[in-house]
Amino acid sequence: SQTIHQWPATLVQPVGSPLSLECTVEGTSNPNLYWYRQAAGRGLQLLFYSVGIGQISSEVPQNLSASRPQDRQFILSSKKLLLSDSGFYLCAWTRTGFYGYTFGSGTRLTVV
Amino acid sequence: TQLLEQSPQFLSIQEGENLTVYCNSSSVFSSLQWYRQEPGEGPVLLVTVVTGGEVKKLKRLTFQFGDARKDSSLHITAAQPGDTGLYLCAGYNQGGKLIFGQGTELSVKP
Numbered sequence: 001s002q003t004i005h006q007w008p009a010t011l012v013q014p015v016g017s018p019l020s021l022e023c024t025v026e027g028t029s030n031p032n033l034y035w036y037r038q039a040a041g042r043g044l045q046l047l048f049y050s051v052g053i054g055q056i057s058s059e060v061p062q063n064l065s066a067s068r069p070q071d072r073q074f075i076l077s078s079k080k081l082l083l084s085d086s087g088f089y090l091c092a093w094t095r096t097g098f099y100g101y102t103f104g105s106g107t108r109l110t111v112v
Numbered sequence: 113t114q115l116l117e118q119s120p121q122f123l124s125i126q127e128g129e130n131l132t133v134y135c136n137s138s139s140v141f142s143s144l145q146w147y148r149q150e151p152g153e154g155p156v157l158l159v160t161v162v163t164g165g166e167v168k169k170l171k172r173l174t175f176q177f178g179d180a181r182k183d184s185s186l187h188i189t190a191a192q193p194g195d196t197g198l199y200l201c202a203g204y205n206q207g208g209k210l211i212f213g214q215g216t217e218l219s220v221k222p
Contacts, residue, residue, distance in 0.1 A: 006154075034210075043200065043214040044155070059209065090154050099162075100145055101210060103154030 002027035006091045006104030013111055019064075019078040021107050023091030026072065031093040033074040034101065035066055038088040050074060051096075086111045114139040114205045116213035124219040125191055133186040133216045135201030142204060144184045146175055149198040149215075191220045 006023045013019060025031050032051050036044040046059045048066035056066050063082050067075045074091060088108050092101040119134045135144065143162045147155035159168050161177035161184060168175045172195075174187040188195055201213045 042198075044212040046209055046211070049209065092154070099143060099160040100157035101155075103156070106152070106154050108152070 004091060004093055004102055004104045006107060008107060010108045013081050015083055015111055016080045019081050021076040021089055023074045023104055024072055025093045030071060031095060033068065034092040035076050036090045036092060038090060081111045083111050114211065116201055116203060116211060118201060118213035118216050120216060122217050127192055127220055127222050128190050131188050131191055133199055135213055136183045140181050144177060145202045146186055147200040147202060149200060155200055193220045193222050196220050
């Protein structure tokens with residue numbers, strides 16, 4: 001069966017520090033991968049998506065970047081965090097032709 | 113811009129009551145999905161509705177897709193405390209990306 005792992009679960013970082021969040025999928029190949037951010041437990045905003053290794057599309061301009069160094073690995077990064085980067089970050093995967101997304105358990109990021 | 117609007121945003125009811133959550137748009141969607149999210153966890157897919165007028169049941173949850181495929185509803189019969197959570201509807205926009213409504217936060221008190 002397929003599983004998705006996301007870590008860390010919580011993170012408190014000072015303003016101006018770098019960020020690296022990692023997401024890996026097991027049990028499938030060539031997944032479509034997504035990073036979402038959720039503010040205040042409400043709707044999800046799509047940040048990045050990837051349909052293959054090295055292929056990254058950005059949905060909104062921001063202080064963040066994403067990379068996909070391996071087929072089942074998706075990384076969210078920042079060189080210098082801002083207070084506004086605080087939120088709940090969710091990684092998700094799906095396969096082309098499938099309707100639903102499977103989400104990881106999320107990372108709660110607090111920038112102080 | 114395609115948007116999904118959910119109502120109500122917050123709902124607090126007693127165990128045993130019935131409730132309906134709505135997801136509306138001015139745009140046509142090829143399908144709509146419903147997710148349930150518990151605090152500190154990622155959303156979990158409950159159902160996908162594809163055909164206009166379609167009704168799907170998942171135990172005490174009934175999902176309906178509007179005939180014009182612009183809206184959907186989630187009805188819970190005899191709510192239980194375990195139904196507490198954030199309910200999100202989602203659909204694919206014209207760019208093929210999954211967009212979400214703002215969610216309905218449901219609290220069922222024993």
